[in-house]
Amino acid sequence: MHPSLRSRLAPTAALGLATVLGLTACSTGQTSSSGADASVAPVSGKVSITYLQKQGDQQYFVDEAAGAKAKAAELGADLKVVDLGSDANKTVSEVQSAIAQKSNGLIIVVPDPAVGPQVVQTARDAKAALLTSDDQVCASGPSPAQCAAGDLVPRIGFSGQQMGQQVGQRAAEEFKKAGWNPADTRIISAWKQDVTVCGDRVKAAKDAFDQAVPGVRNIDVATDNTPTGAQDKVAATITANPGVKHWVAWGCNDENVQGAVTALQNAGVSPDDIDGVGLGAYLACKDWASGKPSGMKAALFINGKDVGALAVQTMVDKLKNGKDFPKEAFAPTKMVDATTWQSAGVSCS
Numbered sequence: 001m002h003p004s005l006r007s008r009l010a011p012t013a014a015l016g017l018a019t020v021l022g023l024t025a026c027s028t029g030q031t032s033s034s035g036a037d038a039s040v041a042p043v044s045g046k047v048s049i050t051y052l053q054k055q056g057d058q059q060y061f062v063d064e065a066a067g068a069k070a071k072a073a074e075l076g077a078d079l080k081v082v083d084l085g086s087d088a089n090k091t092v093s094e095v096q097s098a099i100a101q102k103s104n105g106l107i108i109v110v111p112d113p114a115v116g117p118q119v120v121q122t123a124r125d126a127k128a129a130l131l132t133s134d135d136q137v138c139a140s141g142p143s144p145a146q147c148a149a150g151d152l153v154p155r156i157g158f159s160g161q162q163m164g165q166q167v168g169q170r171a172a173e174e175f176k177k178a179g180w181n182p183a184d185t186r187i188i189s190a191w192k193q194d195v196t197v198c199g200d201r202v203k204a205a206k207d208a209f210d211q212a213v214p215g216v217r218n219i220d221v222a223t224d225n226t227p228t229g230a231q232d233k234v235a236a237t238i239t240a241n242p243g244v245k246h247w248v249a250w251g252c253n254d255e256n257v258q259g260a261v262t263a264l265q266n267a268g269v270s271p272d273d274i275d276g277v278g279l280g281a282y283l284a285c286k287d288w289a290s291g292k293p294s295g296m297k298a299a300l301f302i303n304g305k306d307v308g309a310l311a312v313q314t315m316v317d318k319l320k321n322g323k324d325f326p327k328e329a330f331a332p333t334k335m336v337d338a339t340t341w342q343s344a345g346v347s348c349s
Contacts, residue, residue: 039124039127040104040105040127040128040129040318040319041127042319042320042321042322043104043319043320046076046077046078047075047076047077047078047104047105047315047316047319047320048077048078048080048101048102048103048104048105049072049077049078049079049080049103049104049105049106049107049312049315049316050079050080050081050082050094050098050101050103050105050106050107051065051068051079051080051081051082051107051108051133051308051311051312052081052082052084052091052094052095052098052106052107052108052109053065053081053082053083053084053108053109054084054085054086054109054110054111054135055083055084055085055086055111056081056082056083056084056085057083059282059283059304060253060280060282060302060304061083061109061304062304063282063303063304063305063308064109064133064134064304064305064307064308065081065304065308066304066305066308067303067304067305067306067307067308067309067312068081068107068308068309068311068312069081069308070305070309071308071309071310071312071313072312072316075312075313075316077312077316079312080098080101080103082094082098084109084110084111085111086111086112087111088110088111088112088114088115090111091108091110091111091112091115091119092115092118092119092122095108095119095122095123096122098128099122099123099126099128103128104128104129104319105128105129105130105131105315105318105319106119106123106128106129106130106131107131107132107133107156107311107312107315108130108131108132108133108137109132109133109134109135110132110135110137113135113136113137113138113142113143113144113194113195113196114142114143116137116138116139116141116142116144116153117138117139117140117141117142119137120137120139120153121139129315129318129319129325130153131153131154131155131156131311131314131315131318131325132153132154132155132156132157133155133156133157133307133308133311134155134156134157134158134197134307135155135157135195135196135197136152136153136155136196136197137152137153137155138151138152138153139151139152139153143194143196144196145196145199149327152327154314154325154326154327154328155327155328155329156307156310156311156314156328156329156331157197157307157328157329157330157331158197158302158307158330158331158333159328159330160196160197160198160199160200160201160204161200161201161204162204162330162333163201163204163279163300163302163333164200164201164202164203164204164205164206164207164208165204165205165207165208166208166300166333166335167201167204167205167208167250167277167279167300168204168205168206168207168208168209168210168212168250169208169209169212170277170297170298170300170335171187171205171209171248171250171275171277171297172208172209172212172213173212174248174275174277174297174298175209175213175216175248175275176212176213178246178272178275180245180246180275181245181246182213182214182215182216182217183215184243184244184245184246185216185217185244185245185246185247185248186216186217186218186219186241186244186246186247186248187206187209187216187217187218187219187247187248187249187250188219188221188234188237188247188248188249188250188251188260189202189205189206189218189219189220189221189250189251190221190223190230190233190234190249190250190251190252190256190257190259190260191221191222191223191225191251191252191253191256192222192223192224192225192252193220193222195225195252197252198225198251198252198253201252201279202220202250202251202252205250205277206218209248216248219237219241221233221234221237221260223251223256223259225252225253225255225256226255226259227255227256227258227259227262227283228259229259230251230255230256230257230258230259230260230263231259231260231262231263231266232259232263233259234249234259234260234263234264235263235266235267238263238264238267238269239267245273246273246274246275247260247264247269247273247274247275247295248275248276248277249261249264249274249275249276249277249295250276250277250278250279251279252279253278253279253280254278254279254280254281254282254283254284254299255280255283256279257276257277257278257279257283257284257296257299258276258278258283258284258287258296260276261274261276261287261294261295261296264295265295269295271293271294271295272293273295274295274296274297275295275297276294276295276296276297277296277297277298277299277300278296278298278299278300279299279300279302280299280300280301280302281299281300281301281302281336281341281344281346282346282348284296284298284299284336284341285299285336285341285346285347285348286348288337288338288341289348294338297337298335298336298337299335299336299337299341300333300334300335300336301333301334301335301336301341301344301345301346302331302333303331303332303345306331306332307331310329310331314326314329
């Protein structure tokens with residue numbers, strides 16, 4: 001997922017980047033030569049980078065590309081952004097094309113983690129630096145969840161555990177504020193279940209919510225991480241669970257939560273009986289901007305521009321200065337709602 005995402009945090013990009021780098025040192029304190037950068041030679045001239053993104057038309061990735069382009073311009077690097085859509089085959093061909101065009105470094109958000117080993121091997125063979133953003137990639141197998149830590153390609157993005165924890169905590173706060181009974185409430189956890197970072201987010205949300213509000217039954221809903229896909233799956237879940245009065249909804253991204261909230265409201269559930277907490281805020285803000293009652297009570301604002309900028313900065317540091325990639329570097333997040341999203345810097349277009 002971003003997930004997928006929109007706009008600016010209140011801090012400047014430079015300040016956001018400094019914050020991120022500080023967080024990274026605290027979060028990992030380690031660097032990595034895993035993935036494809038072990039034999040990468042320093043670049044003496046202008047750096048050429050290709051940023052390959054899944055679902056490049058989603059707002060999060062649009063913002064990510066904008067942040068990457070701005071940082072590349074600032075650093076004097078050439079940057080090409082490629083939209084992979086959801087096509088795993090296109091991923092491999094575009095990686096090969098980028099290498100044929102003499103890209104020194106590749107930053108990638110894969111549509112399907114199963115192509116990871118082939119992408120890594122292609123970059124290694126070409127001695128091109130490889131960095132992932134958002135989603136994890138394993139060098140030795142198709143599933144990052146089953147990957148040895150040393151085989152995970154260095155990643156720039158967000159901490160799934162930290163994000164999920166914030167979502168679960170806010171959902172619990174809204175539950176308590178509403179005074180609901182656990183016995184007639186259900187939780188919908190919606191996400192694409194083969195995406196590792198999605199699983200991390202949802203698990204952390206469950207754990208944080210259960211710690212604050214024990215005894216609410218959870219229903220896992222497998223989706224394709226799109227609003228319509230989530231809406232369809234949640235609609236079937238509602239039909240299969242008659243008698244539920246109140247619903248909590250979270251997921252991997254705003255798309256899942258918006259789909260869930262839409263399905264619930266279409267089924268006649270009042271917004272007052274829905275506790276939806278998004279992840280992204282780029283779709284949640286549209287509900288709030290409309291001024292109409294919504295089951296979307298809050299959302300975690302994650303800024304794609306910060307990730308794109310940090311990914312390019314990290315790649316240039318590697319190629320120009322020989323600085324090892326961090327194993328992971330995390331961008332900051334902020335919880336927003338109908339009263340705070342505008343002041344936080346979320347823009348809805």
